[in-house]
Amino acid sequence: MMDLIISTATQGFIYALLSYGIYITYKILDFPDLTVDGSFPLGAAITAVLLVNGMNPFAALVAAMLVGAVAGLVTGVIHVKFGVRDLLAGIITMTALFSINLQIAGSNLAVERAIDTIFTSGPIMAIMGGSSLMLRKFVMSLIVALVMKLVLDWYLSTKSGMLLRAVGDNSTLVTTLAKDKGTVKILGLVIANALVALSGAMVCMEQRAFSSTMGTGQMVFGLAAVIIGTTLFRKMSFVKGTTAVLVGSVFYKACIQVAISLGLPANLMKLATAVLFLAVLVLGNRQKGGAENA
Amino acid sequence: MKKFMAMTMAMVMAAMTLTGCGGGGAAEGDVPVIGISQYGQHASLDNCREGFLLGLEEAGLVEGVDFEIDYQNAGFDDNIATQIAQNFSANDVALMCAIATPSATACYAAAEDKDIPVIFTAITDPEQAKLTGGNITGTSDKLPIDAQLELIREMQPDAKTIGILYTTSEPNSVSAVAEYQEKAPKYGFTIEAMGVMTQAEVNQAADTMISKGIDCMTNLTDNNVVGVLPSILEKTNDAGIPVYGSEIEQVKLGCVASAGIEYVGLGKQTGAMAAKILKGEASAVDMPYETVEAFEIYVNPEAMAAMKLDAAVENAIDVTAE
Numbered sequence: 228m229m230d231l232i233i234s235t236a237t238q239g240f241i242y243a244l245l246s247y248g249i250y251i252t253y254k255i256l257d258f259p260d261l262t263v264d265g266s267f268p269l270g271a272a273i274t275a276v277l278l279v280n281g282m283n284p285f286a287a288l289v290a291a292m293l294v295g296a297v298a299g300l301v302t303g304v305i306h307v308k309f310g311v312r313d314l315l316a317g318i319i320t321m322t323a324l325f326s327i328n329l330q331i332a333g334s335n336l337a338v339e340r341a342i343d344t345i346f347t348s349g350p351i352m353a354i355m356g357g358s359s360l361m362l363r364k365f366v367m368s369l370i371v372a373l374v375m376k377l378v379l380d381w382y383l384s385t386k387s388g389m390l391l392r393a394v395g396d397n398s399t400l401v402t403t404l405a406k407d408k409g410t411v412k413i414l415g416l417v418i419a420n421a422l423v424a425l426s427g428a429m430v431c432m433e434q435r436a437f438s439s440t441m442g443t444g445q446m447v448f449g450l451a452a453v454i455i456g457t458t459l460f461r462k463m464s465f466v467k468g469t470t471a472v473l474v475g476s477v478f479y480k481a482c483i484q485v486a487i488s489l490g491l492p493a494n495l496m497k498l499a500t501a502v503l504f505l506a507v508l509v510l511g512n513r514q515k516g517g518a519e520n521a
Numbered sequence: 522m523k524k525f526m527a528m529t530m531a532m533v534m535a536a537m538t539l540t541g542c543g544g545g546g547a548a549e550g551d552v553p554v555i556g557i558s559q560y561g562q563h564a565s566l567d568n569c570r571e572g573f574l575l576g577l578e579e580a581g582l583v584e585g586v587d588f589e590i591d592y593q594n595a596g597f598d599d600n601i602a603t604q605i606a607q608n609f610s611a612n613d614v615a616l617m618c619a620i621a622t623p624s625a626t627a628c629y630a631a632a633e634d635k636d637i638p639v640i641f642t643a644i645t646d647p648e649q650a651k652l653t654g655g656n657i658t659g660t661s662d663k664l665p666i667d668a669q670l671e672l673i674r675e676m677q678p679d680a681k682t683i684g685i686l687y688t689t690s691e692p693n694s695v696s697a698v699a700e701y702q703e704k705a706p707k708y709g710f711t712i713e714a715m716g717v718m719t720q721a722e723v724n725q726a727a728d729t730m731i732s733k734g735i736d737c738m739t740n741l742t743d744n745n746v747v748g749v750l751p752s753i754l755e756k757t758n759d760a761g762i763p764v765y766g767s768e769i770e771q772v773k774l775g776c777v778a779s780a781g782i783e784y785v786g787l788g789k790q791t792g793a794m795a796a797k798i799l800k801g802e803a804s805a806v807d808m809p810y811e812t813v814e815a816f817e818i819y820v821n822p823e824a825m826a827a828m829k830l831d832a833a834v835e836n837a838i839d840v841t842a843e
Binding site for chain 1: 561562591593594595596598599600601603604605607608610611612613622623626627629630631633634635649650651652655689690691692695718719
């Protein structure tokens with residue numbers, strides 16, 4: 228049972244990185260960013276290729292983030308500079324990335340066990356080389372998820388981060404401050420997709436494989452994690468958005484694991500998640516005092 | 522609004538009932554549990570699982586006494602496959618049986634820590650998928666391409682061009698196409714291969730393929746293409762182009778013939794290997810993966826008649842007779 232909790236939480240932490248990205252675009256910038264379904268496997272593709280070619284796994288993570296950032300930049304430029312609608316800009320990048328990912332990796336690519344990942348090399352082995360791989364994966368993903376959370380929290384409190392929040396809430400304010408809101412939006416997309424690609428890179432190391440279809444549905448997952456997390460903590464205003472998202476991500480993965488443990492047929496899995504999703508939202512609205520859309 | 526709420530409640534209740542009924546989970550006691558992770562619902566993959574269980578039975582093992590089965594299906598979702606594998610690992614199953622590559626990759630990753638043996642089936646190229654050289658073994662469903670080309674030559678003595686649709690991201694398909702291209706000249710064929718990236722593109726690609734004037738088409742075990750086979754067959758039937766399958770289920774669906782793997786048999790072979798591991802007679806570490814040497818020729822006389830093909834193939838199994 229303990230093992231199951233640990234490995235499910237690990238999944239939650241790794242996918243929390245992706246959810247942070249969606250928190251920035253969807254919750255802060257109010258931008259439905261579909262680039263995610265492409266930048267997630269992009270991070271994995273880059274990582275798989277770099278690992279196979281003998282690169283240090285930590286350097287591979289950084290490289291994945293940089294490439295993810297470029298993907299965000301492309302969506303941002305298409306939207307802001309070429310005036311393409313937000314949803315479409317993301318779709319264009321995502322579609323292009325499908326081909327690009329395959330060009331990078333050749334085809335679906337596996338990483339041999341002999342090749343070291345962040346879970347089997349460097350600092351983690353020095354500190355807890357004696358403990359099980361599962362525990363190392365847990366600790367490593369927790370550290371990455373927490374570090375990224377703290378960095379994000381710090382960034383959102385800086386002047387640049389404030390502007391980011393202002394663009395979503397009240398974009399005229401940004402203009403009156405003599406700042407270009409387009410540039411701020413692009414910056415948000417760059418940060419978000421760097422995080423998404425990092426998440427993809429971690430999944431690639433954890434699974435030791437890149438698959439071209441691994442991005443499908445990630446945007447929906449991230450969105451669900453963000454909404455569940457923020458709904459759960461709606462009343463507790465002292466809880467930071469990023470913390471809520473981290474919890475939301477673990478919660479969602481836990482729900483899927485419960486469904487699997489119950490022996491729910493695969494065909495019903497998505498229905499069960501949809502019902503659960505709805506239940507959380509309805510309960511959240513109740514707390515707030517009734518539905519707004521009625 | 523009230524109606525909407527009522528409907529929501531009804532749905533929640535229905536889902537809860539279903540969840541309740543579906544209960545099973547891991548077995549209790551000392552009976553070793555075999556976790557079966559199947560990538561999705563698909564006739565060939567179902568046959569593998571069925572055969573796997575038969576293989577265990579034929580080896581003298583009895584379900585409930587010698588082993589328990591925890592069967593999970595990922596519904597073609599890689600994330601779910603990952604979580605299924607972790608569930609198996611956390612429950613300390615005695616053995617994981619992975620059907621199709623993504624499930625095998627996930628099981629192999631989850632089993633790494635505890636060194637739980639993984640036995641796979643329905644994987645074309647285990648070397649390429651890096652699923653060799655550890656506590657892992659299984660069976661490969663590599664296509665008997667020479668036999669298929671021979672069969673096509675026998676059915677259509679004048680044919681020149683064979684069309685193949687495949688998914689560019691599936692390593693299995695890419696290597697099969699390469700092998701077809703290499704071997705086709707020996708039988709006097711040229712191959713017209715066309716790659717797609719997603720299932721949504723398959724139908725358009727089929728139209729293009731037909732317009733190129735091919736003499737026939739042959740299938741691989743490509744999930745994207747096989748998944749929409751009925752709609753491909755509709756188009757090719759109109760155009761009068763025979764389609765050859767890669768296994769029995771495709772011939773049942775309306776392909777004219779196939780020299781192919783019989784997945785129940787493949788599953789049985791896998792089950793026999795798993796039985797050896799469970800009995801402690803062998804370890805997955807020392808067992809190389811196996812391929813099927815034997816294959817069957819399947820024909821669909823109805824589809825052949827519609828295509829005006831009348832070759833009498835020896836030892837062919839009529840799929841419509843069952």
